[in-house]
Amino acid sequence: MAAAAQVSNASEVATSPKAAVAADGPSTADFVLRPVAPCDREACAEIAAVTYGGRDYLVTAIETWMADTAKNTALCLAHPETNRLAAIENLTRIDDGETGWVEGLRTHPDWRGRGLASRLHKELVAVAVAESEDPAKPLRRLRYTTRADNLVSLRLAEAAGMSVVDSWGFAFQPLDERLCDKLDSARSPGSGGPELLHELTMEEAVAHCEGPTGDRLSTSKFVTIDWKVLQTVGRARRVLQGLRDSHGTVFAGGDGAFSLGQKRPDATTTSWFVTVYAAEDADAALRHIAWHVARAAENGATAVVLFYNEALIRELGPEGRGVFVADVFSGAPKAVMVERELRATE
Numbered sequence: 001m002a003a004a005a006q007v008s009n010a011s012e013v014a015t016s017p018k019a020a021v022a023a024d025g026p027s028t029a030d031f032v033l034r035p036v037a038p039c040d041r042e043a044c045a046e047i048a049a050v051t052y053g054g055r056d057y058l059v060t061a062i063e064t065w066m067a068d069t070a071k072n073t074a075l076c077l078a079h080p081e082t083n084r085l086a087a088i089e090n091l092t093r094i095d096d097g098e099t100g101w102v103e104g105l106r107t108h109p110d111w112r113g114r115g116l117a118s119r120l121h122k123e124l125v126a127v128a129v130a131e132s133e134d135p136a137k138p139l140r141r142l143r144y145t146t147r148a149d150n151l152v153s154l155r156l157a158e159a160a161g162m163s164v165v166d167s168w169g170f171a172f173q174p175l176d177e178r179l180c181d182k183l184d185s186a187r188s189p190g191s192g193g194p195e196l197l198h199e200l201t202m203e204e205a206v207a208h209c210e211g212p213t214g215d216r217l218s219t220s221k222f223v224t225i226d227w228k229v230l231q232t233v234g235r236a237r238r239v240l241q242g243l244r245d246s247h248g249t250v251f252a253g254g255d256g257a258f259s260l261g262q263k264r265p266d267a268t269t270t271s272w273f274v275t276v277y278a279a280e281d282a283d284a285a286l287r288h289i290a291w292h293v294a295r296a297a298e299n300g301a302t303a304v305v306l307f308y309n310e311a312l313i314r315e316l317g318p319e320g321r322g323v324f325v326a327d328v329f330s331g332a333p334k335a336v337m338v339e340r341e342l343r344a345t346e
């Protein structure tokens with residue numbers, strides 16, 4: 001659902017309960033459930049323009065969803081008279097088809113607060129449940145990530161029988177001098193900067209996830225990048241190689257911690273997405289963030305979207321080393337992953 005969600009202000013999330021909405025127009029049940037089609041591009045562009053400060057990935061994402069229907073089930077609810085898209089959500093299959101990943105839930109601003117997201121989410125979850133009951137299909141679990149303050153998203157997860165299974169620190173930062181200075185000055189004196197790190201070869205990155213450091217930092221189970229979580233158990237090489245081949249992902253290490261980063265251009269911003277695994281070592285985390293800020297700048301990114309392991313949330317936030325720029329978010333918010341097992345793991 002929230003693979004797209006780079007940044008959202010809580011105010012962008014639906015706040016009006018259904019009961020408060022004017023009773024004009026068709027009812028939720030009248031909207032037609034159908035696959036997303038090329039005629040929906042315009043409505044999606046309208047939604048993206050007002051979502052996540054214009055950094056929404058919807059416009060580019062729907063092209064992938066429509067092109068690869070073997071992997072993606074992109075559904076929408078369309079107005080019964082005009083056929084215009086009012087709400088959209090995609091189910092994609094990852095982890096060799098074992099995970100149904102729910103993403104991109106959006107309701108057009110004209111139609112919010114009427115229960116459309118709720119209905120569409122139920123319909124898409126039902127698709128996944130039916131698929132998991134087919135012994136010929138590998139699907140065994142449903143997952144998505146969202147911000148921990150996205151109450152609608154969490155409400156829909158609960159209604160779909162999903163619960164929070166993991167969480168990370170999350171921050172969005174414009175790339176400017178202020179950020180570099182803050183990172184430098186927040187590190188403990190003598191702890192060493194990004195010069196201690198190097199870009200890992202594929203062999204080193206795989207060895208990290210499969211070896212004892214991966215266990216300590218939890219990358220032996222899965223890695224998170226750009227709002228998606230990928231199972232690494234038993235398949236670290238394929239996962240990391242796949243990331244590098246399809247997204248140019250780079251991996252950094254050399255100090256016991258581990259990080260990965262990749263570029264993603266959106267309609268108005270090019271962001272560098274980073275995930276840092278540093279257990280409780282805030283200095284290592286700051287070193288890795290600084291390393292990626294340099295990669296972001298080299299690659300023409302204008303913002304950094306950062307995930308970091310939960311143990312560091314307090315340490316890096318405003319009450320700790322105060323690394324993150326408070327004018328973007330007042331605190332350091334959390335991202336969470338919700339999950340529902342659909343079929344017992346053999």
Ligand SMILES: CC(C)(COP(=O)(O)OP(=O)(O)OC[C@H]1O[C@@H](n2cnc3c(N)ncnc32)[C@H](O)[C@@H]1OP(=O)(O)O)[C@@H](O)C(=O)NCCC(=O)NCCS
Nearest residue numbers: 001002013014015106107112113114115116117118151152
């Ligand atoms: C989030 C979004 C999809 C909601 O769309 P919507 O069609 O207005 O949502 P609905 O009317 O179906 O409401 C969804 C559920 O959240 C509940 N809800 C609404 N506002 C709420 C709030 N502030 N707190 C808690 N629950 C809330 C609704 O009551 C409903 O639950 P119910 O069916 O059990 O009653 C829409 O606001 C949007 O596109 N936002 C921007 C993108 C985004 O945040 N997407 C989701 C995460 S990626």
